[in-house]
Amino acid sequence: MKEFTDIELLSQFRKEETKHYAFNLLVKQYQQKVYWHIRRILIDHDDSNDVVQNVFIKIWRSLDNFREDSKLFTWIYRIATNEAVTFLNQKKKRFFVPIIDVEHQLSVSLNNDVLFDGDKIQLILQKAILKLPTQQRIVFNMKYYEGMKYEEISEVLGVTVGALKASYHHAVKKIEKFVSQY
């Protein structure tokens, strides 16, 4: 699929006659990246599906006000991250369960998730990642699985590169220690 630049997408979006067409292109271009980013945070497919759709609806409503002070991709990722974290926090409040228990539940659900078909080591690795605090987990996913540069992650999360490096380093150590116990 041909990838369109930010300028191309935005200029098409800002014309009334091509607004829907441009938005369709944007969805096609970013849906998988956004989905997998959210899925790594929320684990559950159905929850991720709901949040992904909400993210793109939010993008539709806000894209006219996008100030272009960052890349479009960074802006979209920021919305996706915030929506996923908000969803997790709401889940915690809904069930009167501290967030760490919610993530424990997610870890347990992986055992029987039909949409998780990884091998044993991948299962243990995901459980190890779920042991991390939410912010650290997101940093780890973005660096390790999504291959993003620290500078890009810093733009999305609003955290300094130094802090991100330290967070990632600690995350790796914790994961290695956890997996080593199995």
Place this chain on the structure above:
Amino acid sequence: MSENKKKRNFILPDQPTQSGGHEGFSVPDSYFDMLETDIISKIEVISSLENSGARSHFNVPADYFEGLPMIINEKILASKQKSKLIDLLSVFSRPQLAISFASLAILIWFSISTRMPERLALNDARYSIEQLNESEYLEYIDEYTIIELLASQPEVQSSALSNDPYVQYLLDHDIDISQIENSL
């Protein structure tokens, strides 16, 4: 021993393994095709609602918007006056000022209380209660009161009774207790 050590020390690979889906996560078949359709159809519904002016089905009272600025101004003025009062009261939120005012209030109260007029002094002769001696007291109370008083007292030895002034009074005045009891 070294094999056990190998098992225990897991080292995260530099790159994640790319076996099958995304690190074990998968999606239903044709999910992303459906996702795009779902998102687009939701956006179309939102757009059509916004374009059709669905919100205009709600009505407002006549001349509502003409009067609204005045109502808002009145409320702003009222809230400004309230905030002025709150600002005045907030003076007392400063600890030093609050302590100073409290100290002043205590001093004022103390000075008033120590300079209370003499008519309120408890040892003022005009308000002293004269002690009645027992015989005079007995003159002022009626026999029914004496009987009630006796009835309320615990039983005492006959020798104590004979020394009791109320009993003595009854005897001296030849008052028959049973007659009084019957009338009561």
